[in-house]
Amino acid sequence: NAGVTQTPKFQVLKTGQSMTLQCAQDMNHNSMYWYRQDPGMGLRLIYYSASEGTTDKGEVPNGYNVSRLNKREFSLRLESAAPSQTSVYFCASSLGAWTEAFFGQGTRLTVV
Amino acid sequence: QKEVEQDPGPLSVPEGAIVSLNCTYSNSAFQYFMWYRQYSRKGPELLMYTYSSGNKEDGRFTAQVDKSSKYISLFIRDSQPSDSATYLCAMKGGAQKLVFGQGTRLTINP
Numbered sequence: 001n002a003g004v005t006q007t008p009k010f011q012v013l014k015t016g017q018s019m020t021l022q023c024a025q026d027m028n029h030n031s032m033y034w035y036r037q038d039p040g041m042g043l044r045l046i047y048y049s050a051s052e053g054t055t056d057k058g059e060v061p062n063g064y065n066v067s068r069l070n071k072r073e074f075s076l077r078l079e080s081a082a083p084s085q086t087s088v089y090f091c092a093s094s095l096g097a098w099t100e101a102f103f104g105q106g107t108r109l110t111v112v
Numbered sequence: 113q114k115e116v117e118q119d120p121g122p123l124s125v126p127e128g129a130i131v132s133l134n135c136t137y138s139n140s141a142f143q144y145f146m147w148y149r150q151y152s153r154k155g156p157e158l159l160m161y162t163y164s165s166g167n168k169e170d171g172r173f174t175a176q177v178d179k180s181s182k183y184i185s186l187f188i189r190d191s192q193p194s195d196s197a198t199y200l201c202a203m204k205g206g207a208q209k210l211v212f213g214q215g216t217r218l219t220i221n222p
Contacts, residue, residue, distance in 0.1 A: 103155035
């Protein structure tokens, strides 16, 4: 049982480049989330999708876009990467909105 | 003031010790309380989940909620080196967003 799968696991980007982080869950969950984790800042919510077809901004949405492709998949796009976006990104899913969340293994992104 | 405050540590204790991890919060609407464990370079995993006040025990782990003081705790008995991780508290009220603490980095020394 894979749970929440994120790709890639590691990525180095140059400033100004774009990329998409992929996330898929196989638990038939309705809600999905993107967080970033930085030292001393804890987990901060970037965007979330309470249900298929809906997306909403979280605490730190600037510089990001998301797509809820279907019930299983929720992608995060950086259109023009900046060094401030260097972080570890976690995708999570839950059966209902804001119920117990299950996390992926994370994507370590460095922007140089 | 942050809605959830958690001492980031680091906290280092000898093997076999009782560990107490704590969070305080300011939002009186919070009713659901969770503890996540995060090993180095891994995603957080749900460890304990409690609703409202009281205690919940699972093996060596006990989660305690005191809503009157807006204070939650996680106790680890007979701590093991494998318990070394970062522990994050999380909480919410009703349909509100889940709010995470900063995380406490714990090391159990053999």
